[in-house]
Amino acid sequence: MSAIADVARLAGVAKATASRALSGRGYVSDETRQKVVAAAALIGYVASPNAASLVTGRTQSVGVIIPFISRWFFSEILESLEQSLLAQGYDMTLYNLPTHSVERERVFDFFLARKRFDGVISVGVELSDDEVTQLHRLGRPLVGIGGEIPGVHTIAIDDVATARLATEHLLSLGHTDIRHVGGDQIDQMDFAVHTKRLTGFNAAMRAAGHSTDDGFSACAFTVPGGYEAGLALFGDPRRRPTAVFAASDEIAVGLIIAARELGIQIPTELSVIGIDGHPYAEMFRLTTIEQHPRHQARMAVDWLLSALEQPSTVGTAQLTRVPTNLVMRSSTSAPR
Amino acid sequence: MSAIADVARLAGVAKATASRALSGRGYVSDETRQKVVAAAALIGYVASPNAASLVTGRTQSVGVIIPFISRWFFSEILESLEQSLLAQGYDMTLYNLPTHSVERERVFDFFLARKRFDGVISVGVELSDDEVTQLHRLGRPLVGIGGEIPGVHTIAIDDVATARLATEHLLSLGHTDIRHVGGDQIDQMDFAVHTKRLTGFNAAMRAAGHSTDDGFSACAFTVPGGYEAGLALFGDPRRRPTAVFAASDEIAVGLIIAARELGIQIPTELSVIGIDGHPYAEMFRLTTIEQHPRHQARMAVDWLLSALEQPSTVGTAQLTRVPTNLVMRSSTSAPR
DNA sequence: ATGAAAGCGCTAACAC
DNA sequence: GTGTTAGCGCTTTCAT
Numbered sequence: 001m002s003a004i005a006d007v008a009r010l011a012g013v014a015k016a017t018a019s020r021a022l023s024g025r026g027y028v029s030d031e032t033r034q035k036v037v038a039a040a041a042l043i044g045y046v047a048s049p050n051a052a053s054l055v056t057g058r059t060q061s062v063g064v065i066i067p068f069i070s071r072w073f074f075s076e077i078l079e080s081l082e083q084s085l086l087a088q089g090y091d092m093t094l095y096n097l098p099t100h101s102v103e104r105e106r107v108f109d110f111f112l113a114r115k116r117f118d119g120v121i122s123v124g125v126e127l128s129d130d131e132v133t134q135l136h137r138l139g140r141p142l143v144g145i146g147g148e149i150p151g152v153h154t155i156a157i158d159d160v161a162t163a164r165l166a167t168e169h170l171l172s173l174g175h176t177d178i179r180h181v182g183g184d185q186i187d188q189m190d191f192a193v194h195t196k197r198l199t200g201f202n203a204a205m206r207a208a209g210h211s212t213d214d215g216f217s218a219c220a221f222t223v224p225g226g227y228e229a230g231l232a233l234f235g236d237p238r239r240r241p242t243a244v245f246a247a248s249d250e251i252a253v254g255l256i257i258a259a260r261e262l263g264i265q266i267p268t269e270l271s272v273i274g275i276d277g278h279p280y281a282e283m284f285r286l287t288t289i290e291q292h293p294r295h296q297a298r299m300a301v302d303w304l305l306s307a308l309e310q311p312s313t314v315g316t317a318q319l320t321r322v323p324t325n326l327v328m329r330s331s332t333s334a335p336r
Numbered sequence: 337m338s339a340i341a342d343v344a345r346l347a348g349v350a351k352a353t354a355s356r357a358l359s360g361r362g363y364v365s366d367e368t369r370q371k372v373v374a375a376a377a378l379i380g381y382v383a384s385p386n387a388a389s390l391v392t393g394r395t396q397s398v399g400v401i402i403p404f405i406s407r408w409f410f411s412e413i414l415e416s417l418e419q420s421l422l423a424q425g426y427d428m429t430l431y432n433l434p435t436h437s438v439e440r441e442r443v444f445d446f447f448l449a450r451k452r453f454d455g456v457i458s459v460g461v462e463l464s465d466d467e468v469t470q471l472h473r474l475g476r477p478l479v480g481i482g483g484e485i486p487g488v489h490t491i492a493i494d495d496v497a498t499a500r501l502a503t504e505h506l507l508s509l510g511h512t513d514i515r516h517v518g519g520d521q522i523d524q525m526d527f528a529v530h531t532k533r534l535t536g537f538n539a540a541m542r543a544a545g546h547s548t549d550d551g552f553s554a555c556a557f558t559v560p561g562g563y564e565a566g567l568a569l570f571g572d573p574r575r576r577p578t579a580v581f582a583a584s585d586e587i588a589v590g591l592i593i594a595a596r597e598l599g600i601q602i603p604t605e606l607s608v609i610g611i612d613g614h615p616y617a618e619m620f621r622l623t624t625i626e627q628h629p630r631h632q633a634r635m636a637v638d639w640l641l642s643a644l645e646q647p648s649t650v651g652t653a654q655l656t657r658v659p660t661n662l663v664m665r666s667s668t669s670a671p672r
Numbered sequence: 673a674t675g676a677a678a679g680c681g682c683t684a685a686c687a688c
Numbered sequence: 689g690t691g692t693t694a695g696c697g698c699t700t701t702c703a704t
Contacts, residue, residue, distance in 0.1 A: 003681055014691045019683060026684090027689050046449040050389045051681035054696045059386070061429070061452075069415045075406035082405075082432045086439060091429050091452065093397070096418045103422060113382040116397075116427065224619045257619070260596060283560045283593070339697055350675045355699060362700090363673055387697035390680045675704080680697105687692075 002043045011039040022047065061091035062304065063117035065107065067099050067124050067190065071221070072250065072278050073293050077123050077145065080297035088305055093117060097125060099190055108134055119304045121145065126190035127152065141307035143300045147191025153303055153317045155296045159193055162324045163200025166245050166273050166289055169326060171208050174334045175243040175271060178205065181229050181255060182247030184218040197247045197275070219251060223280075226254020234262050234270070242335040243271040249278035249288050256284050256331065271332040275324075285329040296322050338379045347375040358383065397427035398640065399453035401443065403435050403460050403526065407557070408586065408614050409629050413459050413481060416633035424641055429453060433461060435526055444470055455640045457481065462526035463488065477643035479636045483527025489643075489653045491635045493627045495529055498660045499536025502581050502609050502625055505662060507544045510670045511579040511607060514541065517565050517591060518583030520554040533583045533611070555587060559616075562590020570598050570606070578671040579607040585614035585624050592620050592667065607668040611660075621665040632658050 008018040013032060020026035021036035028036075039045075053059045062085055068074040078094075085092045093116065095107050108131055112120070115138055124146040127135070132151055135142050144154040163180075170178050180201040183194030202212045219229035226246060233255075234240050246252035252274030256266055264270050274281065277290030299320065307316075344354040349368060356362035357372035364372075375381075389395045398421055404410040414430075421428045429452065431443050444467055448456070451474050460482040463471070468487055471478050480490040499516075506514050516537040519530030538548045555565035562582060569591075570576050582588035588610030592602055600606050610617065613626030635656065643652075 004683095005681080015681090016683075016692080017690055020690085023683080029689060032689080046451075048390070048681050049450050049452055050386050050395070051696090052683070053386045054384070054390060054681080054698090055683045057696085069405070069418075070408065070411035072406065075411055079405045079432055082430060086431070086443070086447070089446075091447065093427050094418060094430050095422070096415055103419075107422070110425075111422070111427065114385045115382075116385055222615070224615060227619050254619075257593075279558070279560060283563050283590075340699095341697080351698080352676080352700075353674055356674085359699080365673060368673080384697055387680090388699070390682090390697080391699045393680085673704100676702090678699105678701085680699090682696085683694105684696105685692100685694085688690085 002045050004045070004047065006043060007036060007040045007045050010043065011035040059091075059116055059118055060089060061093055061117050062301075063093050063095060063112065063120045065095045065097050065120065065122050065125050067097055069096055073248075073276060073291070074124065076293040077297045080294040081121060081123075081301060084298055084301040088301075090118075090305075099188075112138070115140070118308055119143070121300050121304060122149075122152075124190055141304055141311075143304050143307075145296050145300050147193070148319050151317050153307075154319045155299045155303075155322060156191075156319065157291045157296075157322050157324050159191075159196035160200040160203070162275060162289055162291070163197040163245070163247075164204045165200075165324070165326060166275060167201045167204035168208075169273060169287070169328075170243040170245060170271060170332065171204060171210075173243070173271065173332060176208075176210055176335075177241045178210070178243045178245060179215055179217060179233065179241040180245045180247070181217045181219055181226065181233065181251055183221050189221070194247065201245055219254075221248055221250060223250045223254040223257070226251035227258045228254070230255040230258025231262070234259055234264055240264075240270070242269075243332070244273075246272060246274040249274040249276035249281050249286060252286055252288070252331075253278070253280050253284050256286070267331050267333040268336055271335070273332055277327070281327070281329065285331050287326070287328050287330075287332040289324045289326050291324050292322060338381050340381070340383065342379060343372060343376045343381050346379065347371045395427075395452055395454055396425060397429055397453050398637075399429050399431060399448065399456045401431045401433050401456065401458050401461050403433055405432055409584075409612060409627070410459065412629040413633045416630040417457060417459075417637060420634055420637040424637070426454075426641075435524075448474070451476070454644055455479070457636050457640060458485075458488075460526055477640055477647075479640045479643075481632050481636050483529070484655050487653050489639055490655045491632045491639075491658060492527075492655065493632075493658050493660050495527075495532035496536040496539070498611060498625055498627070499533040499581070499583075500540045501536075501660070501662060502611060503537045503540035504544075505609060505623070505664075506579040506581060506607060506668065507540060507546075509579070509607065509668060512544075512546055512671075513577045514546070514579045514581060515551055515553060515569065515577040516581050516583070517553045517555055517562065517569065517587055519557050525557070530583065537581055555590075557584055557586060559586045559590040559593070562587035563594045564590070566591040566594025567598070570595055570600055576600075576606070578605075579668070580609075582608060582610040585610040585612035585617050585622060588622055588624070588667075589614070589616050589620055592622070603667050603669040604672055607671070609668055613663070617663070617665065621667050623663065623665050623668040625660050625662050627660050628658060 008015045018036050021028045021033040119141040122144045144152050205212045219225040252272050274288045281288045344351045354372050357364045357369040455477040458480045480488050541548045555561040610624045617624045
């Protein structure tokens with residue numbers, strides 16, 4: 001509607017002065033600023049971000065690419081990213097990129113190429129070298145959450161160590177017949193999360209002198225996934241483990257639901273531990289390892305925004321490990 | 337990087353011709369188009385949407401305002417919106433607006449006023465008259481999902497009728513001692529969804545000649561919320577209903593978990609019905625009423641994009657009721 | 673069917 | 689401190 005020229009005319013100054021007064025950049029006398037601000041308020045002036053972007057190259061918005069929206073960890077990240085960005089005056093443009101998707105190429109070649117963002121946050125997406133190069137060529141800072149990407153600043157937990165910690169907790173209680181129920185090893189999430197958690201489990205088991213043969217069951221990374229796996233795994237009492245390390249709280253909850261349905265007592269007959277810090281953990285009194293998604297999200301935004309202010313930081317790509325911590329609840333105990 | 341001038345030079349034509357060839361608007365000979373397209377591909381030209389927006393007024397992006405990200409219904413809507421919009425070449429900018437939030441004013445006055453979108457989709461947000469006026473003044477189409485807003489085209493289910501249908505199912509099985517467990521009547525979601533579902537419940541109960549005194553328990557609209565309510569409601573066997581209508585599948589699942597923990601058999605001692613179509617419904621064999629979020633999302637996008645093509649449609653604000661349907665599973669049966 | 677030129681609304685240099 | 693001027697990269701009349 002109204003342009004900055006209208007504001008300038010009304011305030012009796014030049015466009016440039018009006019621009020300086022409103023943006024805060026450059027020298028303007030207090031008196032003039034007041035006039036300009038009043039004039040702008042009077043006619044309800046709102047700057048056109050397009051026009052500003054065209055000349056400054058900044059868009060005041062951040063692109064987020066993420067493979068899931070509805071899974072707890074990711075929606076938690078998303079919510080936190082949105083809040084942090086909004087608080088700093090940034091819009092958040094969302095690209096939902098399922099792992100094995102035909103959209104992926106399109107998002108990179110078409111949507112991201114449009115450069116409608118000042119930076120990109122990649123959540124749980126393992127970018128290929130080509131994709132990183134492509135993104136870097138756009139000259140915009142890039143932050144990853146969820147796993148190491150060469151040349152990209154990243155916030156992530158240590159999946160192997162976390163899985164080892166979970167397993168060690170069960171071992172320390174005296175369990176020896178422990179299973180790992182986690183994501184399928186073929187149909188992986190990015191960053192080989194499934195493999196890393198299995199690796200941590202196997203390492204802990206072997207270090208304690210236990211076999212890892214037949215120690216793993218695959219399932220979908222969801223409550224129903226854990227439920228299905230639980231029905232299959234606990235069906236035969238003779239082959240039932242005394243403890244299970246689930247690769248996520250969702251899976252752990254599904255396992256517990258299945259166990260209860262089969263009449264198995266938690267934790268006297270079966271101990272279960274998960275990873276995440278999901279709100280359901282409380283309800284199921286699930287022992288779990290928290291990975292603080294909101295904290296990770298805030299760190300990512302902080303880094304991105306500071307990289308925007310100090311473009312020198314661009315070379316500083318490094319991996320920040322976020323500590324995870326064990327929260328004990330009564331889903332685990334010593335084997336009887 | 338490269339601008340349209342580069343493409344034009346390389347193809348040996350004027351900027352205007354290059355623009356026409358690439359955008360598809362206006363007359364260009366096939367031969368010329370080919371040359372231009374080849375030149376663009378050669379130097380990896382991508383049009384600057386900012387510059388284009390500045391002159392066309394179109395941004396090729398849509399703003400979405402939504403109160404929750406992690407609740408199933410909303411994340412399902414979000415995922416579907418994103419897919420539909422992406423498929424049509426639109427970016428999606430997300431504004432997460434918790435119901436009682438201080439951010440709300442800021443989003444309207446600052447973020448939405450920037451007009452960085454061609455249209456707005458409001459999901460589960462009951463816009464005030466002022467907000468609608470404000471949005472309409474921006475001259476952009478607006479579509480709502482979740483409840484009637486005067487002057488705004490809306491996609492919604494009939495909450496009262498849906499709640500009545502759910503209650504009638506329990507009544508038709510022969511239940512007379514039925515409770516409704518739903519959202520708090522003071523701390524409402526937008527569109528008074530909590531009240532509407534309670535209203536539908538009360539209407540069905542009274543129509544069948546049953547009292548509605550003491551027939552309602554409030555809880556959070558989540559699985560843990562339903563769980564808490566269930567522990568409280570089912571604790572005393574003497575006051576236990578034979579059936580419960582839960583205002584959402586999440587609540588219903590929480591109730592079932594609580595009931596099982598208390599040793600109550602579903603459905604022989606207690607029948608439960610919910611609303612949503614949540615993926616957990618299958619696992620808990622929950623009878624539910626589906627409300628098809630993805631369908632609603634697609635309808636909203638379709639309407640918005642057609643309104644963008646035919647601005648005449650602007651006056652056509654109307655309420656489209658999305659049909660809901662009962663899916664019977666074994667969480668309900670006749671009272672014994 | 674194509675080219676030349678104007679201008680979308682803003683900010684950044686450079687004068688004063 | 690403030691005004692003038694020159695574009696940012698594109699689309700769109702208006703000529704031709």
